[in-house]
Amino acid sequence: MAKEEAGNGFNIHPMDQFEIKSLFGDGPIHWYSFTNATLWMGLAILAVVLLLVVGTRKRAIIPTRMQSIAEMAYGFVYKMIEDVAGKEGLKFFPYIFTLFIFVLVSNFLGLLPMSFTTTSHIAVTACLAMGVFLTVTIYGFYKNGMKFLGLFWVSSAPLALRPILAIIELISYFVRPVSHSIRLAGNVMAGHAVIKVFAGFAGALGIWAALPIISITAVYGLEVLVAGIQAYVFTILTCVYLNDALHPSH
Amino acid sequence: MEGNIAELGQYIGAGLACIGMGGAGIGVGTVAGNFLSGALRNPAAAGAQTATLFIGIAFAEALGIFSFLVALLLMFAV
Numbered sequence: 236m237a238k239e240e241a242g243n244g245f246n247i248h249p250m251d252q253f254e255i256k257s258l259f260g261d262g263p264i265h266w267y268s269f270t271n272a273t274l275w276m277g278l279a280i281l282a283v284v285l286l287l288v289v290g291t292r293k294r295a296i297i298p299t300r301m302q303s304i305a306e307m308a309y310g311f312v313y314k315m316i317e318d319v320a321g322k323e324g325l326k327f328f329p330y331i332f333t334l335f336i337f338v339l340v341s342n343f344l345g346l347l348p349m350s351f352t353t354t355s356h357i358a359v360t361a362c363l364a365m366g367v368f369l370t371v372t373i374y375g376f377y378k379n380g381m382k383f384l385g386l387f388w389v390s391s392a393p394l395a396l397r398p399i400l401a402i403i404e405l406i407s408y409f410v411r412p413v414s415h416s417i418r419l420a421g422n423v424m425a426g427h428a429v430i431k432v433f434a435g436f437a438g439a440l441g442i443w444a445a446l447p448i449i450s451i452t453a454v455y456g457l458e459v460l461v462a463g464i465q466a467y468v469f470t471i472l473t474c475v476y477l478n479d480a481l482h483p484s485h
Numbered sequence: 486m487e488g489n490i491a492e493l494g495q496y497i498g499a500g501l502a503c504i505g506m507g508g509a510g511i512g513v514g515t516v517a518g519n520f521l522s523g524a525l526r527n528p529a530a531a532g533a534q535t536a537t538l539f540i541g542i543a544f545a546e547a548l549g550i551f552s553f554l555v556a557l558l559l560m561f562a563v
Binding site for chain 2 (some may be wrong): 421464
């Protein structure tokens with residue numbers, strides 16, 4: 236890792252914020268270590284449980300703020316699945332809603348200053364994306380049998396082109412979990428690194444530090460937007476993949 | 486002016502990888518711009534197509550994220 240210190244106190248370490256540290260005791264990290272990633276994932280789950288359990292406990296006709304947030308999130312994902320994957324996709328509503336709310340809350344928790352963004356780690360997003368990929372593939376074969384392979388055989392194309400298209404489709408199918416996970420992690424990581432780079436400028440500029448601080452504020456606003464949009468994109472791509480498993484013919 | 490030639494290649498490669506992000510920028514701009522021009526012609530149909538818009542943007546953007554990842558790998562992992 237390039238970590239040479241430049242002179243004049245001008246040192247930017249934009250990637251240091253993503254370091255996984257053990258919270259109790261030093262030493263190497265084992266699978267059972269309680270790290271900052273564990274802590275913030277736990278906090279995300281706690282926040283989701285609080286929102287959904289406390290928010291919907293009273294079930295008032297005139298909802299409180301918390302209840303209407305919970306209802307909006309529920310209705311939003313429900314409608315998304317219905318629009319993209321059809322009525323049959325609603326079987327997977329609990330899974331997709333879990334993904335959406337976990338990614339959304341993790342993204343937003345990561346925006347708190349000094350916090351740790353779990354979704355900026357490819358290890359985390361790859362697990363989520365691999366889960367989606369395996370679910371969709373296994374369910375596709377379970378539901379359609381060998382007809383699921385029709386996904387790769389583009390019957391609307393000329394016959395001579397079909398084998399070539401089949402190879403392309405096959406490759407793009409297996410790249411899906413990669414792009415699905417890297418899109419989320421990359422977006423979140425890039426945004427946070429940009430904020431850190433600007434923070435490094437602010438440290439070096441002395442009296443002119445106001446300029447980068449204004450830009451940090453602007454980038455932060457953009458990051459709030461990105462956090463929401465990336466959770467949305469992650470979920471809607473899950474729905475698109477699910478739709479492929481449900482209706483594999485081209 | 487002393488240094489490691491591998492490190493030189495690492496930095497140059499990371500810089501070159503960033504060109505790919507420009508391609509992603511063009512792609513995302515094309516998707517959003519065409520959506521807007523279509524949406525202004527037929528605003529009634531635009532609302533139902535926002536999901537398609539975001540899917541298109543996500544696919545166009547993924548390749549830019551790949552090049553960003555290559556740059557990151559060259560800088561920090563190689």
